[in-house]
Amino acid sequence: MENGQPxxxxxxKIKEKVFLAATMLATLAxxxxxxxxxxxxxxKGISSINLDFFLHCPVPVxxxxxxxxxxxxxxxIIVSIGCLFSIPIGVLGGLWLxxxxxxxxxxxxxxxxxxxxxxxxxxFGIFAYMLFVLTMKRFSAIAGGFALALVMLPYITKTTExxxxxxxxxxxxxxxxxxxxxxKVMIFVVLRSAWSGIFTGIMLAVARxxxxxxxxxxxxxxxxxxxxxxxxxxxxxxxxxxxxxISPFEEWNNLAWAGSLTLVSIILFITLFVRKFSRRVTxx
Amino acid sequence: xDEKIIEAIDLNAWFGEKQALQNINMYMQKxxxxxxxxxxxxxxxxxxxCINRMHETIPGAKASGTLLFKTQNIYSRKIDPVILRRQIGxxxxxxxxxxxxxxxxxxxxxxxLNGENNKQxxxxxxxxxxxxxxxxxxxxxxxxxPGVSLSGGQQQRLCVARALAVKPEILLLDEPCSALxxxxxxxxxxxxxxxxxxxxxxxxxxxxxxxxxxxxxTSFFLLGELVExxxxxxxxxxxxxxxxxxxxxxxxx
Numbered sequence: 001m002e003n004g005q006p007x008x009x010x011x012x013k014i015k016e017k018v019f020l021a022a023t024m025l026a027t028l029a030x031x032x033x034x035x036x037x038x039x040x041x042x043x044k045g046i047s048s049i050n051l052d053f054f055l056h057c058p059v060p061v062x063x064x065x066x067x068x069x070x071x072x073x074x075x076x077i078i079v080s081i082g083c084l085f086s087i088p089i090g091v092l093g094g095l096w097l098x099x100x101x102x103x104x105x106x107x108x109x110x111x112x113x114x115x116x117x118x119x120x121x122x123x124f125g126i127f128a129y130m131l132f133v134l135t136m137k138r139f140s141a142i143a144g145g146f147a148l149a150l151v152m153l154p155y156i157t158k159t160t161e162x163x164x165x166x167x168x169x170x171x172x173x174x175x176x177x178x179x180x181x182x183x184k185v186m187i188f189v190v191l192r193s194a195w196s197g198i199f200t201g202i203m204l205a206v207a208r209x210x211x212x213x214x215x216x217x218x219x220x221x222x223x224x225x226x227x228x229x230x231x232x233x234x235x236x237x238x239x240x241x242x243x244x245x246i247s248p249f250e251e252w253n254n255l256a257w258a259g260s261l262t263l264v265s266i267i268l269f270i271t272l273f274v275r276k277f278s279r280r281v282t283x284x
Numbered sequence: 285x286d287e288k289i290i291e292a293i294d295l296n297a298w299f300g301e302k303q304a305l306q307n308i309n310m311y312m313q314k315x316x317x318x319x320x321x322x323x324x325x326x327x328x329x330x331x332x333x334c335i336n337r338m339h340e341t342i343p344g345a346k347a348s349g350t351l352l353f354k355t356q357n358i359y360s361r362k363i364d365p366v367i368l369r370r371q372i373g374x375x376x377x378x379x380x381x382x383x384x385x386x387x388x389x390x391x392x393x394x395x396x397l398n399g400e401n402n403k404q405x406x407x408x409x410x411x412x413x414x415x416x417x418x419x420x421x422x423x424x425x426x427x428x429x430p431g432v433s434l435s436g437g438q439q440q441r442l443c444v445a446r447a448l449a450v451k452p453e454i455l456l457l458d459e460p461c462s463a464l465x466x467x468x469x470x471x472x473x474x475x476x477x478x479x480x481x482x483x484x485x486x487x488x489x490x491x492x493x494x495x496x497x498x499x500x501x502t503s504f505f506l507l508g509e510l511v512e513x514x515x516x517x518x519x520x521x522x523x524x525x526x527x528x529x530x531x532x533x534x535x536x537x
Contacts, residue, residue, distance in 0.1 A: 179371075179394065
């Protein structure tokens with residue numbers, strides 16, 4: 001017993017320090033891979049990034065130069081198609097789950113959405129392949145967009161449900177008490193109040209979809225040239241990176257790094273943007 | 285003028301299996317303030333939520349009996365609760381301005397979402413409603429600010445203005461002052477004196493002094509039953525039922 005502290009007190013203090021150190025180490029271990037990956041991508045990719053990279057299509061083997069301009073636009077178009085399918089269904093589905101999905105039906109749908117969120121994304125690719133590619137007898141941007149929509153759907157549904165659940169009942173009641181029909185209350189008061197949170201979810205789903213390769217491999221396929229027709233094969237950044245990366249040519253490998261750097265930057269930018277600008281709504 | 289604008293005849297209400305109101309018979313006179321007092325859980329909120337058919341929006345809740353609004357039974361099949369709620373407005377316990385809307389948009393919400401697009405008419409209605417809610421002078425230079433940026437008392441008057449904008453004939457207030465400080469409470473009470481010139485007001489309150497100050501008629505609810513109903517003065521000075529007397533003298537509740 002020193003200055004009134006029993007032994008057990010000291011032991012407890014030591015235990016606390018050890019535990020704190022352990023948690024810090026674990027955190028460090030978790031973020032080291034992330035930062036080393038980012039650094040590595042920057043180091044390998046930065047040297048091949050130039051204006052040509054952003055302005056040109058890939059060139060045939062043997063020629064030097066070439067870029068990913070068509071792939072960037074392609075990713076944008078395919079993800080947009082994905083949004084077109086997944087946002088209306090996801091938002092309305094999430095609204096239904098939050099407002100009317102209390103019973104058994106809601107339970108099963110919620111369960112299905114959870115399962116879907118954990119699905120291997122290549123399965124969505126196969127599904128889109130069967131639905132679009134086999135029936136249209138060609139690869140197409142729309143097939144790729146559909147596959148990405150399936151990737152995005154569970155995220156959008158789940159965030160919408162959570163955000164709508166946070167809207168207090170009193171807010172709905174005061175809108176109903178104004179003599180507004182329920183559907184208007186849902187759209188103009190409930191969804192509008194929850195919108196900034198839902199938007200965050202949509203952007204995170206977009207970031208995730210933009211980074212997917214597997215669902216696009218045999219749906220949107222790839223394209224060495226510019227294509228704006230949705231019923232034709234379209235290039236995407238991920239598939240183009242894949243093609244560049246597995247090629248035996250060093251210049252193409254470098255382009256793969258440059259593409260990775262660009263894609264990672266875009267996704268990072270979306271995530272940071274969402275963090276910064278999604279302000280939480282305060283109720284009452 | 286003692287025209288009955290609302291009359292409940294054998295009104296019953298349930299939450300699932302639990303009966304919340306038992307055979308309520310009472311009425312509200314036009315252009316009068318009627319207060320409903322009673323301890324928590326006595327059914328007073330349920331009762332006024334029956335008047336604009338908000339009660340049934342809670343899953344499992346139902347009501348039966350007759351509730352006359354002028355001459356129509358509001359529980360008849362012919363009545364559309366959405367239309368009814370435009371005639372019978374309501375303000376709730378906690379101020380609930382729509383969080384994404386400005387002060388102006390909050391007040392205009394009821395009209396705008398029911399299809400009014402004329403800018404001039406909207407502006408006029410917003411100004412008139414804010415004036416009636418005694419909030420105009422405080423907010424007239426900041427109509428584009430978010431409704432939630434106002435103080436609690438101002439938010440509650442904003443909710444009154446929002447309810448008034450759709451021009452109801454009856455205003456139901458469900459403990460409108462329980463989240464407010466005494467000064468804001470005083471403002472709301474003053475407001476009621478003005479509003480009853482062209483509106484009929486029903487106010488649920490925990491605060492017996494408030495009922496005594498603002499109401500022409502008072503009814504006392506206990507355990508889902510109406511114990512006593514009459515002129516406020518009589519209820520507070522010479523109640524006929526001993527339970528009413530015990531409650532208002534603070535012996536229980």
